[in-house]
Amino acid sequence: MAAEQVAGAMSPIMAFAVVGVLGVGSQWLAWRLRLPAIVLMLAAGILVGPVLGLFDPARDIGPLTGPLISLAVAVILFEGGLTLDFHELRDARHGVRRLVVIGAPLGWLLSTLTLRYGAGLGWESATVFGGIMVVTGPTVIAPLLRQARLSRRPAQLLQWEAIVNDPIGALAAVLALEVVLTLRTSEQLGHALWTVAFGVAIAAIIGLGVGFAISRAFWRNRVPEFMKVPVLFVALIACFALADTVLHESGLLAVTVMGLVIANSDLPSFVELRRFKEHATILLVSGVFILLAASLDFAMVQKLSWRTIVFVLAVVLIARPLTVLLSLVGTDLPRKERLLIALTGPRGVVLVAVAGLFGGRLAEAGVADGDLVAPLAFALVVFTVVLHGFTFAPLARWLGLSAAEAPGVLLVGGSRFTTGLAEVLKKAGVEVLISDPNHAHLIRPRALGIRTFYGDILSEAAEHQVELLSYETLLAATDNDAYNTLVATDFAPEFGRDRTWQIGRAKSDKSRHALPTQLGGRPFAAGRTHDALDGLIEEGWSFRATKLSEEFAMADWREKRPDAILLGTIGPKGTLRLLAGDKDPDVAAGHRLVFLLPPGTAVEEPAPAV
Structure with a gap:
């Protein structure tokens, strides 16, 4: 010194x-x-x-x-x-x-x-x-x-x-x-x-x-x-x-x-x-x-x-x-x-x-x-x-001047898959909004009472009309891979990269189509593309939500539903967490699982815990 x-x-x-x-x-x-x-x-x-x-x-x-x-x-x-x-x-x-x-x-x-x-x-x-x-x-x-x-x-x-x-x-x-x-x-x-x-x-x-x-x-x-x-x-x-x-x-x-x-x-x-x-x-x-x-x-x-x-x-x-x-x-x-x-x-x-x-x-x-x-x-x-x-x-x-205590999810792209996902999430108490610039894609969500925004989510009109503070998770799931990447890249700093998701891109496994890691969102549903996810719905796959309990844990659920595709979990406070789909998460009793069930699968739901 x-x-x-x-x-x-x-x-x-x-x-x-x-x-x-x-x-x-x-x-x-x-x-x-x-x-x-x-x-x-x-x-x-x-x-x-x-x-x-x-x-x-x-x-x-x-x-x-x-x-x-x-x-x-x-x-x-x-x-x-x-x-x-x-x-x-x-x-x-x-x-x-x-x-x-x-x-x-x-x-x-x-x-x-x-x-x-x-x-x-x-x-x-x-x-x-x-x-x-x-x-x-x-x-x-x-x-x-x-x-x-x-x-x-x-x-x-x-x-x-x-x-x-x-x-x-x-x-x-x-x-x-x-x-x-x-x-x-x-x-x-x-x-x-x-x-x-x-x-x-x-x-x-x-x-x-x-x-x-x-x-x-x-x-x-x-x-x-x-x-x-x-x-x-x-x-x-x-x-x-x-x-x-x-x-x-x-x-x-x-x-x-x-x-x-x-x-x-x-x-x-x-x-x-x-x-x-x-x-x-x-x-x-x-x-x-x-x-x-x-x-x-x-x-x-x-x-x-x-x-x-x-x-x-x-x-x-x-x-x-x-x-x-x-x-x-x-x-x-x-x-x-x-x-x-x-x-x-x-x-x-x-x-x-x-x-x-x-x-x-x-x-x-x-x-x-x-x-x-x-x-x-x-x-x-x-x-x-x-x-x-x-x-x-x-x-x-x-005073009724804020969003629900549990933040919701913004689904970009109106399709059979996103509509079904929104429907099951809404029934589970999660705030959902589907955005799409194609009016025809929003007809079924509106008929089901799901909130929608007709227009480009990147537009100035969306900034004025969509209460983004009500949502903390985003899934880009349109049929346009480039647009999904653009949306996920633009919203990632606002939502957080851990809560910005994107469905799989076609030909993403080809080196000439690969994108840098800083572009796009996290891979969702094991990287399945828009056509693959909509194809599952056409085949008769259905959305389900099941609540775990002390008597019915994660291992029990997987044993009864070995072919189910797990999409996300909803915490006891209503917080949604989407999943990449590569492995089952470690969640405790009180969480709800959101998943796709193959057609013809008849599994008895567990009795609710007393």
Whole structure:
């Protein structure tokens, strides 16, 4: 260890490694345990930071900590802007406008009053922190929406509000901070307000200009495919830095506007760009939370009192519901959707990052309670994330605004085989949707009461009309092998490659027809093709579903049905798992087997367990 290094400090390289391992490791553990990731990340950061003292960002990374957090937040907001396609708003557009135009200033006012009379902060700190509290946290909302499989309109409202209000909240805090600092100096208030307004306008112009320039360059093929992501990153950083130079924190607005412009430019390579940005955002969110949690000072936390509980409860039960309900007065949104949105307001990375930064500046300016802003922000984030992480999905289901608790299966291609499979799955309680661009292929499924989508599942209409959050398994089973491969390849990142399946391709055993492993889905039903599966139905094979019990195990089932083709299993909670068909799975009692039975096979079903 170098002589100038503080005893007990780790090298910057080791510090970055610790941040990465803890951040990504916490997200993976949260996925395994089905817990809110932000809670585990905060816990990990606090444990290695103020509790054990193993990692101190100010000591181990030094002055780079602040700029790293600022750039990470900028990338997070830019990625959020990339998700805001105006074509996807549809009937939620009016509600989003209300939540932004009315909800943001109203939320600022109510949050300031809550901080003043609930937390006991002075007007200066309360006004600055109240602006930051407009932010609801897109990095927290997105996992909640995936977990609850929320209906499209309330999901759009929550997502758009979170992303659009992020830079608005930060700018509101900037405005309040400039006013507070101005009142403590000899500058005139009017001059400070003019500076902020000018900075906001310049930031918006910079975001529009950079976004338009990038879109135009990509459309005209002035940038090769392998350089699009690097060019996008460099343009993002330049956009943020340039706007931030004009007015501090206005870079957040600039990068959000830049993302909006690119998202609505209909770029051919937009999907690949957004997916890469999503991966980068996961890394950055993890890193920011670990850095902020490890920087927490217990001495500041000890200054919090019982009024912190009053403040948090007032935000969740009074300020947030009033903001939403008053903003949506006069809209045609159903009462249930308004209630769900009003009771959902988790805070996340931008709130903690900006609160920590501005709280320190208030303290430096001589504001007595400025050092309480960061601990209060942590308390609010932890409480709201834990609360909504465990109650959002049950609340959405109770209000009838989410899909069934057990996710369903999307069958692409209407045929005799998929229709029969859908029928037996529906009887077993599994949500099923059959999609096909041929109307004739959907006549029989519709007659059986099976949900269908008439059109191309890859079309923009499908994005608007099909609630994909209701399904977590996909089977591409049309009579077109190339189309099946295209569908499976396109949906694999969204559904997960372990839940994206494809029926066998003709001539797939020939070397000249073989495809790379990254294309297509998992082989289904031992690689049987469309003609082979439909041929089985023509021959008289029938679909069956049998429940296993302690008295009738997997071995007993196979002994009685040696020629049956096992297609999948349904767990006790209704979760479907399709099978490759090469060997029988190891499943316990309570699971149901979905299979094809040869014609003329008369096997007595086992008596149900008492």
